[in-house]
Amino acid sequence: MRTSHNKTRRNFIASLSASLVTTPSLLRADHHKKKKNLYEISIAEWSLHKSLFSKKMTNLDFPVISKKEFGISAVEYVNQFFKDKANDKKYLNELNKICKNEGVKSLLIMCDGEGNLGDPNKTKRSTAVNNHKRWCEAAKHLGCHSIRVNASSSGSFEEQQKLAADGLASLSDYASTHEINVIVENHGGLSSNGSWLAGVMKTVNKKNCGTLPDFGNFRIGGGKSYDRYKGVTELMPFAKAVSAKSHDFDENGNEIHTDYHRMMKIVTDAGYNGYVGVEYEGNKLGEYDGIKATKKLLERVREKLI
Numbered sequence: 001m002r003t004s005h006n007k008t009r010r011n012f013i014a015s016l017s018a019s020l021v022t023t024p025s026l027l028r029a030d031h032h033k034k035k036k037n038l039y040e041i042s043i044a045e046w047s048l049h050k051s052l053f054s055k056k057m058t059n060l061d062f063p064v065i066s067k068k069e070f071g072i073s074a075v076e077y078v079n080q081f082f083k084d085k086a087n088d089k090k091y092l093n094e095l096n097k098i099c100k101n102e103g104v105k106s107l108l109i110m111c112d113g114e115g116n117l118g119d120p121n122k123t124k125r126s127t128a129v130n131n132h133k134r135w136c137e138a139a140k141h142l143g144c145h146s147i148r149v150n151a152s153s154s155g156s157f158e159e160q161q162k163l164a165a166d167g168l169a170s171l172s173d174y175a176s177t178h179e180i181n182v183i184v185e186n187h188g189g190l191s192s193n194g195s196w197l198a199g200v201m202k203t204v205n206k207k208n209c210g211t212l213p214d215f216g217n218f219r220i221g222g223g224k225s226y227d228r229y230k231g232v233t234e235l236m237p238f239a240k241a242v243s244a245k246s247h248d249f250d251e252n253g254n255e256i257h258t259d260y261h262r263m264m265k266i267v268t269d270a271g272y273n274g275y276v277g278v279e280y281e282g283n284k285l286g287e288y289d290g291i292k293a294t295k296k297l298l299e300r301v302r303e304k305l306i
Contacts, residue, residue, distance in 0.1 A: 117167030118153025216245030
């Protein structure tokens with residue numbers, strides 16, 4: 001009996017010791033998992049628009065630079081940097097190959113210059129819808145989940161809501177056949193009014209139609225701006241991507257126009273845990289330094305939010 005008692009005691013002590021050794025590591029693993037899943041960081045190609053416009057790099061260089069220079073493995077394209085390649089399968093295959101070799105994921109294509117999806121003229125509105133279809137196909141080919149569009153229109157508040165919803169619904173129906181989302185960015189005018197754009201989303205009422213809240217694009221015209229925190233709060237229920245717009249930083253590395261901690265709490269409190277795209281537009285720092293500063297800030301905020 002004594003031998004059995006000692007054996008049981010030894011087993012209990014061994015078990016307790018093992019738990020003391022393994023529990024901290026399990027907690028660390030759980031902590032790391034929570035941190036990793038809170039949100040991931042991607043990069044919007046517009047962050048490098050000066051380099052692209054000056055021909056210092058091309059769209060094909062974008063995934064390589066994103067990974068090697070910034071350690072970012074998820075990219076968001078801008079269509080104007082490969083405007084004539086939407087239907088060029090050879091080009092898209094080359095881009096896919098580059099991404100595969102670099103271990104980079106293609107997330108979305110930001111589309112501009114294809115007409116107004118809320119144009120009051122029905123023919124022009126239909127043309128705009130058709131112009132965006134090739135980008136749905138390109139996005140599918142690249143393995144993206146979405147194309148980002150604009151909800152430009154004209155008329156009264158209610159008229160523009162109705163017209164934009166009509167164009168978006170039509171495009172979303174087509175995009176759904178390619179398993180692609182159509183997401184709208186607050187991009188000036190009424191689209192930068194969070195209440196207006198949220199109303200458009202409710203009117204469209206399609207699972208593959210959503211928003212891409214941008215931290216900085218809240219100029220509604222006439223020298224007026226919509227409250228960015230209110231706007232992002234209103235758009236987050238429909239968000240399928242998020243754009244962390246940045247311009248200038250203080251000596252502590254904080255963006256001076258947007259309280260990133262406050263903004264990212266709005267984002268994460270909405271239940272969003274997808275990619276947040278670095279989109280640097282400033283002039284005081286060079287593009288590379290601005291991108292690195294934005295990424296560092298997002299990482300620091302993520303640590304604090306856990």
